[in-house]
Amino acid sequence: MSIILDHVNYIYEAGTAMEHAALKDVNLVIPEGQFIGLIGHTGSGKSTLVQLLNGLLVPTSGNIYYNGADIHESGYNKKELRSKVGLVFQYPEHQLFEIDVFSDVCFGPKNLGLDKKEVELRAYAALKQVGLEDEYFYQSPFDLSGGQKRRVAIAGVLAMKPEVLILDEPTAGLDPKGRDEILDQIKKLQAETKITVILVSHSMDDVAKYVDRIIVMNRGQVMFDDAPREVFRHYQELETVGLAAPQVTYIMQALKKSGLAVDTEITTIEEAKVSILKALGSEEKC
Secondary structure (H helix, E strand, O other), X not given: OXXXXXXXXXXXXXXXOOOEEEEEEEEEEXXXXXXXXEEOOOOOOHHHHHHHHOOOXXXXXXXXXXOOEEOOOOOOOHHHHHXXXXXXXXXXXXXXXXXXXXXXXXXXXXXXXXXXXXXXXXXXXXXXXXXXXXXXXXXXXXXXXXXXXXXXXXXXXXXXXXXXXXXXXXXXXXXXXXXXXXXXXXXXXXXXXXXXXXXXXXXXXXXXXXXXXXXXXXXXXXXXXXXXXXXXXXXXXXHOOOOOOOHHHHHHHHHHHOOOOOOOOOOOHHHHHHHHHHHHHHHHHO
């Protein structure tokens, strides 16, 4: 499985006074099994990009390929594409509508034409994958907390057994505990199933902790595309476009300036702990 974007452009309201280029000549290869962070300030093109990946939007020019096939070729099965490339929107209320949680999660696989037993097995397995307790299965999804609603929305996509899971700001508005619970669950799922995950986030700390690769968007173009450590090495350039490095990176920079021989390219708390202890140990030996 792979997704390829080949010279993709997208223009909103083309030919009008409101014409705006949301994406400009974007070229990307998204291989199977990666955990990717997609970051950028508001208006950078992130949301447009993820809606192009499963055919919700059609590029103004350029091509998008899924498993080698152009998804906008005449006769291409968009319904099947959207079962393979699942998108969870930022606000779960946009995807929840059934009378209870279990029925909501059953909706997707039911529309694939599966029999009742397979639909229910998929729904149950998906709800367990996102860590939702059985006691909530037959409650209205609208009576749940924000974090629980997000779990249900994610489960509804997982029940389709996608090969790619796109999460648009899945932790927006959640407290730190709820944020960590959801992202830990997603990381565990990705590690176990080898599903491709694309995480759209404004949190540099979350991105640094969980993803293998970061794509930075700026004014509709790819600014950086590399491993987290390599991307955050350019933290000063990121600051010029309204972004930043993880907080721990700045802490390590400050420690370095104070004379402690730490690694200033650290991006996670775990790495920082190792580096600081190593530096302190070296000082003691001196």
